[in-house]
Amino acid sequence: MALSDDLRQRVVDGVVSGGLSRNEAARRFEISIASAVRWVKLYLTTGEISPRPAGGDRRSGRIEAHRAYLLGLIRRAPDSTLLEIQQRLIANCGEHFSVSVLWRFFDRHGITFKKKRRTPRSSSVRTC
Template sequence: MSKALSIDLRARVLAALAAGATHREAGERFGVSAASVSRWRHLEREQGDARSKALGGDRRSGRIEAHRQVVMAALGPEKDASIEEIRRSLAEQGLAFGFGTIQRFFKRHAITRKKRPLMPRSRTGPTS
C-alpha cells in the first residue's frame, strides 16, 4: 500500500510556491510531480494545511450495514440460507451486493451458516 509523503515535505513545497516558484519548478526541486504540488496547494486552501487524509481501511461496508435488517431477514428464520440465496433475495428488492461483501458482513457479525449436522460420537472408548 502507498504511503503519504511527509507534512514537512509538503510544507517546504508550499513555502517554495509562496516564494514565487511555479508548480513545476517546486515539483522538480523537491522531486515530486507538479500534480501533487497542485493537490497540496488545493488542500491548503480548502482545509488550512496540506495534511493527507487517512489511507486504507474499510470505506464501503457502510452500504451493506445500512441494509442490515433486510440482510438479516433474507438470511431466513433458521439462519441457514446460502450466500447465493441471500444475494438473489436482496436482488429482488433492488439491492445488489457481491458474494465477498455478504461474506465479510457475516464475519463482522459472527454469523455462521454451517449446514452439516454434528457427527455422532465414536463408539470406541479410550485406550489404555
Template sequence: MGKPLSIDLRVRALAAVDAGLSRRAAAERFGVSASSVIRWDQARRERGDPGPKSQGGDRTSHRIEKHADFIFALLEERGDITLEEIRTALSARGFHTAISTIWRFFDRHAVTRKKRPAMRANRTVRTS
C-alpha cells in the first residue's frame, strides 16, 4: 500500500488554490494529480483538515462480533460442532460469511477447536 503525500505538500497546494489558482493548475504546479488536489480541498471543507485518512486496520470484524453470543451458545450446546456447521447456522440467521472469518473470530477470542486424542501419545512406541 502506498504512503500518503506529505501534509506540507497538501497545505502548499491548497494555499495556491486559496491564492486564486485553479485546483488543476495547482496540481500541475506541484506535480500531483488534479484529483488529489480536488480531494484535499474537499476534505478540508468537510473535515477542516486536508490530512490523510487512516490506512489499514480491521474494518469488518464488527459484523461477526454482533453474533458472538449466538456462536458461543452453539459451542456450549454442541462442543464438537465444526466451522462449516457454524457457518450454516449463521446463514440460517441471515448472516452469510466465510469459514475463514469464523476461524479468525475464534483466534481473536482464543477459542481452540482442535480435537485432542483421548489418551496421551506414547513417545517410545507408535500406537495405532
C-alpha cells in the first residue's frame, strides 16, 4: 500500500529545501532509504509526489496493435497453431512475440485452440 502524500511531501521538502540528505530524511521519517531516493527523484524529474497507479496490464498494447490482423488470421485459418501464427507475424509484420504472449492474447479474446475429436467415443467399449 502506498504511503500518504503528506509523508511524501515532508520527505521531499526535507531534502529539497530543508538541507537533509536522502539518508537523513529516511531515518528522520522512518522510511526506507530507497523510498526517499525514489520520491525525491520523482519530484525532481516530474514535479509530482503522488504514487502512480499500481497493477494493471502494461505490456499488451504492443500485441493489441495487431488485433485485426491476428483475428483475421484465425478467421481465415482456424486450425493454425500458435507457432504458425508466430511465424506469420514475423514474416508479414516484422514483429516477434513469444508463444505465451500469443496464447494470452487469444485467451483474452475468448479464442481457444482445443483439439476436436475426429470420431465420437464408442459407447460399446468397456472402460476400466
